[in-house]
Amino acid sequence: MAERKKMTLPDLFTKKAKGEPITWLTCYDYPTAYFQEQAGVDMILVGDSLGMTMLGYDSTLPVTMEDMIRHTQAVRRGAPTAFLIGDMPYMSYQPSDEIAVRNAGRFMAEAACDAVKLEGGAEMAPRVAAIARAGIPVMGHLGLTPQSASALGGFRLQGKDAERARKIADDARMLEEAGVFGILLELVPDRLCRLITERAGDVIIMSLGSGPDAHGQLLIYHDLFGLYPKFTPRMAKRYADAGKVILDGLKAYVGEVTAREFPQPENYFGMDDREYEELLSLLDGGRKGDEPKL
Ligand code: KIV
Numbered sequence: 001m002a003e004r005k006k007m008t009l010p011d012l013f014t015k016k017a018k019g020e021p022i023t024w025l026t027c028y029d030y031p032t033a034y035f036q037e038q039a040g041v042d043m044i045l046v047g048d049s050l051g052m053t054m055l056g057y058d059s060t061l062p063v064t065m066e067d068m069i070r071h072t073q074a075v076r077r078g079a080p081t082a083f084l085i086g087d088m089p090y091m092s093y094q095p096s097d098e099i100a101v102r103n104a105g106r107f108m109a110e111a112a113c114d115a116v117k118l119e120g121g122a123e124m125a126p127r128v129a130a131i132a133r134a135g136i137p138v139m140g141h142l143g144l145t146p147q148s149a150s151a152l153g154g155f156r157l158q159g160k161d162a163e164r165a166r167k168i169a170d171d172a173r174m175l176e177e178a179g180v181f182g183i184l185l186e187l188v189p190d191r192l193c194r195l196i197t198e199r200a201g202d203v204i205i206m207s208l209g210s211g212p213d214a215h216g217q218l219l220i221y222h223d224l225f226g227l228y229p230k231f232t233p234r235m236a237k238r239y240a241d242a243g244k245v246i247l248d249g250l251k252a253y254v255g256e257v258t259a260r261e262f263p264q265p266e267n268y269f270g271m272d273d274r275e276y277e278e279l280l281s282l283l284d285g286g287r288k289g290d291e292p293k294l
Pocket of ligand 1: 208220
C-alpha cells in the first residue's frame, strides 16, 4: 500500500459526513499493527481485552496502565498513521477526575495515542468532561461494557427491553453532552443502535455486534482469525482460521526436529576449511596431534 497520510479526527468526521463506513479493529502488538496499517484500517483500539487475548486472564480487570502503555507503544510503532485509541483499564479512571485525566494523558504522551476510550454512561460524564477539557479526545462505550460484566449479568445482549434501551439512549445523549467525539455500542439490538445513530449530533457511533447502521464497525482482531482459543462470540466473523494454520505449523516443526529433518543445509552456515583448521590449532594451543578441547 502507498504511504497513507495520518488519519485525524476531521478525517473520521469527513467519512461520517460522506456516509463512508469507518473501519476499526483491536490490536495489541507490533507485527499485527503493521499488517492492519497495510490493510488500511482507519482506527485501532488497543483494548484492555489484551488481558484475555494476550495475557491469558479470565477478564479484563487485572490489566494495568503499565500493560496498556507497553502494548500501545508497540502498536504505534507498527501503525504510525492509524487513528490510535488507548483503552483506559479498570480503575484507571473510575476513582476521580484527576486520576482519569492523568492516565488519559499518559496514553497521549507516552504512547502517541490520538484518543482514549472509557466505559460507562451518565455516571462517567464528569470523567469524560474532565478529559475532554484537558484537550484529549474521548470515545465512550455503552451496552456490554466488559469491566462491569459482573454487574451486567455476564457477556450478553444489553438493552433488550424498552426501559433498558431508553437508559442506553439517555446515556449516549449524556456522553455526547459531556464531550465525547464518538460512542461505541457493544452488543445492543440493531434497532437501538440505528436509533442512537440517527439521533446522534456531532458524534461518531460505532458498532460492535450491534448491527450495520452505525457510522462504522469494530471487531476484536483475535476473533477474525480464530486466535482466541477459549471462544468466538456470535457477533464476530471469522475471516480465516489462522489458529489452525499456526497449530499445524507448530506440529510440523516438532515432528521435523524430532525426526532430525530440521535443520537442512539451507537453514545454517558452514565454515571455511582453512579457518576451521586454524581454529583447531588455536584451541590446541598450537600443539599438533592433540584432540581439541572444546
Ligand atoms: O477492550 C476491548 O477490546 C474493548 C472492546 C470489547 C470494545 O473494549
